[in-house]
Amino acid sequence: MFFTESVQIMLSNFSFDDSNLPALNVLRQEVRDFLEEERQRGTVLRSPEGWxxxxxAFxxxxxxxxxxxxxxxxxxxxHERTAxxxxxxxxxxxxxxxxxxxxWLTDRQIGPGILHYGTEAQKRLYLPRIAAGELYFCAGLSEPDSGSDLASIRTRATRVDGGWRINGSKIWTSGAHRVHMINLFARSSGTPEDRQQGVTQFLTDLNxxxxxxxxxxxxxxDHDFNQVFFDDVFVPDDAVLGTVGNAWSQVSTELAHERSGCERWLLSYGLLTRLITQVGSTPEPHVAERxxxxVAHLWTMHRMSFSIAAMLEEGKTPNVEAxxxxxxxxxxxxxxxxVARxxxxxxxxxSLEEDAPFNAMFNRVLDYSPSFTIRGGTREILRGIIARGLGLR
Structure with a gap:
């Protein structure tokens, strides 16, 4: 029993030594108490879909x-709480x-983006609804035939009387079929050869x-991804987020929030918990070692990710670390x-039932795992950022 119980406790509690931050311990317990109430309602469960x-409503x-x-x-x-x-x-x-x-995406990066770059009117219009859980965005970044080369976008924003006319398309747009708005990244001047220059963000109603x-x-x-087409879509001037032509630096800050969070190393967490349960309380030594x-790798990711949250709290933009x-x-x-396989x-x-918890979790993670390498930027793009940050490129 020692193996299963000790590992499960470590996974569920994340006993990070934050004894010098007692408020975090109190808050963590508040969340756990709330989650226990939600489990009784059936809204929180260890399902293959997870979070x-x-x-x-939740x-x-x-x-x-x-x-x-x-x-x-x-x-x-x-609520002016810390990162x-x-x-x-x-x-x-x-x-x-x-x-x-x-x-998720709205709270993680759209809200902070509007706070940093939005007009006073935009802040008052959008941020209270975001904080109330009533307004949801998706991100209009990737495009067909561009891969992860975000600078090569071709979606065009052309100035017209009172605003802009948008033409083009975005792809792999998660949740576009059920959220309210899209944070659209479009070229407002020049050509794709201009790369990071001449791109602008627009807060656009999907209706x-x-x-x-x-x-x-x-x-x-599953239906999560979408392709979104823009055919002579008019957006008013007050939909521009930040400065016209300056979206590249704005998106770089946004991506630091996207890439550094704990969701970036917890996509297979549910499978890990099912694996521990499946091997039982007295696994073979080589199984316990694997x-x-x-678990050790998980703990390392937790510590690194937590430290980046501290950097964000200090107002830093840890692009390389993220x-x-x-x-x-x-x-x-x-x-x-x-390892599970x-x-x-x-x-x-x-030999297990087809819908056994382990099989259901394993099959979903296996099917989704190819997408892990492109969410928030491909590994090649990320390693390019790291190399530049280390002065190697």
């Missing part, structure tokens, strides 16, 4: 608790399998005339299903 479930309950828009100023509906406090809340929610997809959202069904049979390696955490996290999330071989999985 990647869309539940607006998002609104988080907003009512003050756990959305945590770092935003109170005058805009926020470390937000980290504790999100880590607990993700590892519990709470349904976070509805508000605008001329926008078409087409589903992309993934290999698991799982111990995974890229490093994302790259290591991708490697980790790909390693977990490989080796420790629970096909003939053993076949």
């Amino acid at each position: 990647d479930r869309f539940d607006p 998002s609104k309950r988080l907003g009512a608790r003050g756990w959305l828009g945590m770092t935003l100023p109170k005058e805009y509906g926020g 470390l406090e937000r980290y504790v809340v999100t880590e607990e929610l993700i590892t519990a399998g709470a349904p976070l997809r509805a508000h 605008s005339p001329g926008i078409t959202v087409r589903p992309i069904i993934n290999m698991h049979g 799982i111990g390696h995974l 890229a490093l955490v994302k790259d290591l996290g991708t490697h980790y999330d790909l390693e977990v299903p490989v 080796q420790l629970i071989p096909p003939h053993v999985r076949a």
